[in-house]
Amino acid sequence: MTLLSLRDVRIHDGVGDRDVVHGISFELAPGAAVGIVGESGSGKTLTCRAVLGILPEHFTVAGGTVSLEGRDLAGLSANEWTALRGSTVAAVFQDPASYLNPSLKVGNQIAEVVRVKTGLGRRAAKDRALELLDSVRLPARVYGLYPHELSGGMLQRVLIATAIAADPRVLIADEATTALDVTVQAEILDLLADLRDRTGLALVVVSHDLAVVAQLCDEVLVLRAGETVEQGPVEQILYEPRHEYTRLLIAEHARYGLDRVLELEHVA
Numbered sequence: 001m002t003l004l005s006l007r008d009v010r011i012h013d014g015v016g017d018r019d020v021v022h023g024i025s026f027e028l029a030p031g032a033a034v035g036i037v038g039e040s041g042s043g044k045t046l047t048c049r050a051v052l053g054i055l056p057e058h059f060t061v062a063g064g065t066v067s068l069e070g071r072d073l074a075g076l077s078a079n080e081w082t083a084l085r086g087s088t089v090a091a092v093f094q095d096p097a098s099y100l101n102p103s104l105k106v107g108n109q110i111a112e113v114v115r116v117k118t119g120l121g122r123r124a125a126k127d128r129a130l131e132l133l134d135s136v137r138l139p140a141r142v143y144g145l146y147p148h149e150l151s152g153g154m155l156q157r158v159l160i161a162t163a164i165a166a167d168p169r170v171l172i173a174d175e176a177t178t179a180l181d182v183t184v185q186a187e188i189l190d191l192l193a194d195l196r197d198r199t200g201l202a203l204v205v206v207s208h209d210l211a212v213v214a215q216l217c218d219e220v221l222v223l224r225a226g227e228t229v230e231q232g233p234v235e236q237i238l239y240e241p242r243h244e245y246t247r248l249l250i251a252e253h254a255r256y257g258l259d260r261v262l263e264l265e266h267v268a
């Protein structure tokens, strides 16, 4: 079964009057993970935003199809998109603090998302928020803390908790671990892998860091300037890249520890 399918998706910038993404395709099954890598400006984030129905003003999906659970997303109304976001597809981005209200306790913010997205009453929403904290491996006491009292890794866990509050089938992680130090990054990746294994959550993992994708994904797309230069199983692309651009990306990332991850994956 395919949960998310992109077929030859083209994204157009109406102001610059140019295509910025030129025909991206991939399919995602439950519990699967696809990685999108490429240098800054290659179109990774816009591709994700097209799936979430939050393209910036002037940008449109000008060709191809995006479908979720077999439903073509072209022409959805604003209300239909709102209903879809969170309950079918959700996302976490870099800089989690900017998505939280600094003057409200994080538990109340999670509970509010639960209430809005699932229609539960206040009491039940609080219980569900506590459950969500537990499922992202945060202690219950975090419920009563304010965002400034949490570390970057804890804040990202809170954002993951809100993203999965309404049991989405697909989670998009767009540079979700980029700002975190290496140990915390590893913990978040481990958490995402665990959610995927436990709940069948499918992942779209956007990163400029090939090591992140090597660790989490089955398939990878390598983008350059809005074009897919290479696409296939992670082992094939990372061990036997055919395209010079992919080789360069790998060489560039070797010093960030990709070698170590690939060795570990081989041993495992």
Ligand SMILES: Nc1ncnc2c1ncn2[C@@H]1O[C@H](COP(=O)(O)OP(=O)(O)OP(=O)(O)O)[C@@H](O)[C@H]1O
Residues within 6 Å of the ligand: 020, 038, 039, 040, 041, 042, 043, 044, 045, 046, 047, 056, 208
């Ligand atoms: N809000 C926007 N307004 C104008 N141009 C934009 C906007 N968002 C993206 N672009 C342009 O669209 C292209 C693709 O951008 P996108 O953000 O998808 O790249 P990316 O691969 O995610 O890069 P990064 O790793 O830096 O986030 C770039 O040329 C970028 O300058």
